Amino acid sequence: MQIDWFPLWLSLRVAVLSTALALVAGLWIAYILANREFPGKEALDAAVTLPLVLPPTVLGYYLLVLLGRSSPVGKVWEAVFGSPLVFTWKAAVIAALLHSFPLLVKSARAAFESVDRSYERAARTLGASELRLFWRVTLPLARRSIFAAAALAFARSLGEFGVTLMVAGNIPGRTQTVAVAIYDAVESGNGSLARVLVVVVSAMALVILTLANRLEPR
Amino acid sequence: MIQARLKKTFPARPDSAGFSLDVDFHAASGVTVLFGPSGSGKTLVLDCIAGFTRPEEGRVLLDDDILFDGAAGVHLAPQARYCGYVFQNYALFPHMTLRENLEFAAERIPRLERHRRVNEMLERFHLTDAAGRRPHAVSGGQRQRCSIARALIGAPKLLLFDEPTQGLDVPLRAELYEVLRQVRADFKTPVLLVTHDLDECFELGEEMLILREGRIVQTGTPRKILDRPANLDVARLLGAFNLLPGEIRALDPGRNTSRVQVGEFELSGPYFPGKLKGDRVTVCVRPEELRVSPREGRPGPNQIPAELQRTIEKPQWIRLEFSGGIAVDLPRPEYERQRHNTSWTIEFPPDSLRAL
Numbered sequence: 001m002q003i004d005w006f007p008l009w010l011s012l013r014v015a016v017l018s019t020a021l022a023l024v025a026g027l028w029i030a031y032i033l034a035n036r037e038f039p040g041k042e043a044l045d046a047a048v049t050l051p052l053v054l055p056p057t058v059l060g061y062y063l064l065v066l067l068g069r070s071s072p073v074g075k076v077w078e079a080v081f082g083s084p085l086v087f088t089w090k091a092a093v094i095a096a097l098l099h100s101f102p103l104l105v106k107s108a109r110a111a112f113e114s115v116d117r118s119y120e121r122a123a124r125t126l127g128a129s130e131l132r133l134f135w136r137v138t139l140p141l142a143r144r145s146i147f148a149a150a151a152l153a154f155a156r157s158l159g160e161f162g163v164t165l166m167v168a169g170n171i172p173g174r175t176q177t178v179a180v181a182i183y184d185a186v187e188s189g190n191g192s193l194a195r196v197l198v199v200v201v202s203a204m205a206l207v208i209l210t211l212a213n214r215l216e217p218r
Numbered sequence: 219m220i221q222a223r224l225k226k227t228f229p230a231r232p233d234s235a236g237f238s239l240d241v242d243f244h245a246a247s248g249v250t251v252l253f254g255p256s257g258s259g260k261t262l263v264l265d266c267i268a269g270f271t272r273p274e275e276g277r278v279l280l281d282d283d284i285l286f287d288g289a290a291g292v293h294l295a296p297q298a299r300y301c302g303y304v305f306q307n308y309a310l311f312p313h314m315t316l317r318e319n320l321e322f323a324a325e326r327i328p329r330l331e332r333h334r335r336v337n338e339m340l341e342r343f344h345l346t347d348a349a350g351r352r353p354h355a356v357s358g359g360q361r362q363r364c365s366i367a368r369a370l371i372g373a374p375k376l377l378l379f380d381e382p383t384q385g386l387d388v389p390l391r392a393e394l395y396e397v398l399r400q401v402r403a404d405f406k407t408p409v410l411l412v413t414h415d416l417d418e419c420f421e422l423g424e425e426m427l428i429l430r431e432g433r434i435v436q437t438g439t440p441r442k443i444l445d446r447p448a449n450l451d452v453a454r455l456l457g458a459f460n461l462l463p464g465e466i467r468a469l470d471p472g473r474n475t476s477r478v479q480v481g482e483f484e485l486s487g488p489y490f491p492g493k494l495k496g497d498r499v500t501v502c503v504r505p506e507e508l509r510v511s512p513r514e515g516r517p518g519p520n521q522i523p524a525e526l527q528r529t530i531e532k533p534q535w536i537r538l539e540f541s542g543g544i545a546v547d548l549p550r551p552e553y554e555r556q557r558h559n560t561s562w563t564i565e566f567p568p569d570s571l572r573a574l
Contacts, residue, residue: 118309121270124296125303126323127372136322140313 003196006173007181010089014177015157018096022104022153027146030108031134035120052102056162059098063167067091089175092168096157104153111145112138144215151212155205220245220376220408224266225275225288239263239273239432249402249409251423251440253416255455259432260412264378267410268303269296280375302369302377302407306384308361310353316340316364317349323368335371342404343367343397358386359393366397370405377401379411383418395421416456428452444504450574453502460508460544464501466493466573478573481542483522487571499573505537505547507570513561521563529553540564 032038033045051059068074069084077085085091115138123133139146161179168175170184178197185194221244230236239259254260265271267278269285272293278286280301285294310319320336327335340346343363348356353364362382369377383391399422402409411422419426419440426443428436436448447453453461467484468477474489480501493499517523524540536553538546544564548556 116307116309118305118307119311121268121296122303122305122309122311122368123322124270125268125299125301125374126368127297127300127326128322129297132325137311141311 034112060166095163100153107149223276254429302374308365
């Protein structure tokens with residue numbers, strides 16, 4: 001049997017990119033949520049968590065409205081890159097990002113909050129700037145939990161289905177991620193392909209989960 | 219020289235009683251001990267000075283720098299205050315070696331000098347051999363010394379200690395006292411130390427501030443405070459007194475004498491300024507100032523017969539607890555001489571009596 005591995009590679013690429021993006025933005029937001037008091041903190045927290053509780057179709061709809069070809073963002077994107085954003089693999093990255101971001105922020109925030117306050121206080125009395133404090137003290141002390149959070153975010157990105165289907169579509173060889181490919185295979189009666197992909201994805205998820213559990217400090 | 223006037227209130231909540239801090243004190247060079255029971259606001263005072271907590275009102279002056287001024291809206295960040303802080307758990311960065319901990323703190327020292335300073339501090343605090351190890355892999359004493367060295371390396375203008383001997387065993391405590399004496403001699407950095415251990419005040423403190431429920435109730439040298447507790451609260455906090463209810467029968471300022479009724483006995487004491495005849499007072503006597511003897515016939519002047527209820531062995535002395543709640547501390551040889559007494563009288567030397 002000839003198996004098309006493209007959906008798996010695409011999913012891996014999408015998951016790596018979305019996890020990287022989630023880390024860059026998420027760590028920053030998590031750190032602020034963990035350490036600062038400011039008006040609108042509750043609202044920010046709620047906004048970050050919202051994708052976790054909204055149905056994927058609702059999220060997908062919002063994204064289509066926000067990024068579609070007739071939206072301002074979509075127009076700017078098309079003007080800059082010469083091609084539309086929706087129904088490309090890049091849209092799949094955004095879908096996966098939205099899906100994994102709340103989880104990453106929540107876990108990273110917990111990781112930052114679990115760092116003993118006295119280390120941060122000590123660093124401040126020793127004259128460390130807030131930036132140095134973050135890079136040299138808080139982040140290293142929270143790094144195991146952050147790695148674990150990133151692994152979980154990666155696994156979640158890998159499995160994103162609903163939003164991806166709505167904003168990236170199901171174009172074989174271009175935007176068909178592994179989760180969509182499995183759905184497609186089942187729908188079209190290609191049971192053997194579905195079985196292979198299901199087994200591979202399950203194995204990967206298991207490996208990632210084991211890794212995350214090992215990283216999580218006991 | 220640190221001058222601090224601080225006010226901060228925490229309103230009562232369903233799960234916690236309210237608390238208000240209102241203190242005004244200054245501390246010059248040397249070691250100043252902030253003594254008080256847990257919940258008296260000691261650590262809050264340190265946190266306000268270090269800049270972790272913002273008071274509502276007041277002013278904190280360190281040498282000529284204003285660290286905090288409520289009225290002017292000045293509230294410097296901890297980074298800008300140059301206050302070293304030694305935390306109760308030391309707060310050494312667990313992911314750095316002892317050397318890296320010092321290097322982290324030496325960032326403000328010019329680059330060329332930094333390396334030399336770090337080595338100098340490692341040597342001075344006997345940490346050179348352990349410099350390459352992480353905090354969890356060194357002894358408690360080394361952790362302690364490293365945390366002090368780290369706080370000192372940036373040449374702070376004030377060193378703050380939060381209950382440094384809490385939970386330490388006796389040798390480690392003695393070691394800390396030794397290190398602190400060394401620091402006092404070598405660095406001239408004024409130290410403000412928080413504790414609820416009276417021994418520590420005597421070991422280290424040149425000046426003592428007693429804090430109770432957010433207010434300073436007495437200041438002075440530890441010796442002076444123990445000799446003359448300002449009021450009953452202070453005497454209770456120090457925990458080193460017999461406190462007996464009494465009534466003043468006579469006062470004679472001319473001859474510096476007084477008569478006080480305690481239970482069914484009348485004792486003579488010194489003149490008590492500010493007290494009047496007939497005042498109900500608490501007679502306050504230290505256990506080691508009392509004397510005991512076997513009871514023979516009628517009790518003599520200033521003697522009270524009492525039943526021995528319990529003896530408690532301490533390393534340096536024996537505490538005898540008598541009926542009426544009177545405790546007497548005897549040196550061991552003295553106790554050995556008298557241990558076979560069948561009945562006792564307690565003698566109150568007139569000078570030992572205080573009336574609060």
